[in-house]
Amino acid sequence: MSLPLNHTLIRQLEDRCFRAWPALDCRTEHGWLQRFSGGYTKRANSINALGSNTQFTLQIKDELEAAYCERNLPPIWRLTPLAPEDVDATLAAQGYRRIDESYIQVASLDDRFAADPVVTIAPAPSPKWLAGFAALSPVAPHHRQTMARMLTAIESPVGFAQVEQAGRLVGFALGVVDGDHVGLFDVLVAPEARRRGLARRLTQSIGAWGCQHGARFAYLQVVATNEAALPLYATLGFKTVYSYAYRVP
Known part of the structure; x- marks a missing residue:
């Protein structure tokens, strides 16, 4: 079961996820959070939208990706409902694959x-x-x-x-x-x-x-194809607040 989208709640949960899984280095540009951790895990080495002030053009895309190229890392875009609507289609048109569709779920304790x-x-x-x-x-x-x-x-x-x-x-x-x-x-x-x-x-x-x-609440991230975990979490009252996916070259 999913809840109606609430961008304020999404931003709060995003910030909690960032703090709970801290990257070794971070940079904020044009409303995007860039996370760098030497390639260990996608979420700690990804580009993430921060909300209403997030900007996106092809020039901004190239600027953000350059920081990953400098570190010999692939540019990984983690797309949540906070990202501008045209980002996903633009990346798809440039051949980026969409992978690991995932849910952020919350339950009352x-x-x-x-x-x-x-x-x-x-x-x-x-x-x-x-x-x-x-x-x-x-x-x-x-x-x-x-x-x-x-x-x-x-x-x-x-x-x-x-x-x-x-x-x-x-x-x-x-x-x-x-x-x-x-x-x-x-x-x-x-x-x-x-x-x-x-x-x-x-x-x-x-x-x-x-x-x-x-x-008073628990939250988690689970891949949409995890058929073992999803029924378990449902029995404990977890409901989907929003979903995200990665776009990778």
Whole structure:
């Protein structure tokens, strides 16, 4: 289920997402936020519209993309409802592919979000957490140092959730509290531990942890084709506020 578009709410959620997944370097030009992180994740290396003052012409497009070329990065456009209407069609006409359609969803934190004793949440990632998360994501070896820098740069309160079985970490999730919202990121379950409800338990536990830190709502980003996650999130009350997609050369 989707909610009517609310550009003020969209901008608030965008800002929360940017703070929760901080890029190593940022620049604002012509109403666009450029994020740079050495190529680790699309969202941390993308061009994002900031709202009503966002401008777009072919000259502006070339200016924004030049900063990525200087860093030997592909220019990745992350298009939300805040982007000018002609951007998507212009990029499509120039051969940019549209990929990874995704939803931003929000839920009220109610009694469906209860802490599970199998899930432990720490304020900082242990070396074991970082190694297990990188292996399961997977994160390329040359990006692992960048990953660690980004995760440890998140402003608190932040919670690194894990599930351990037989001495091995088989479940991961990340929670970031920002005001009255807690963001849920990167719920990962090892293949051998799937279909046991661990994704639900991780999600519920992050929500409960967020409540303890003053959050009243949870938000997340989920790829539109994730047929396993979408029904789970729906049962916990998550509704789509808006969608976005990437345009890549």
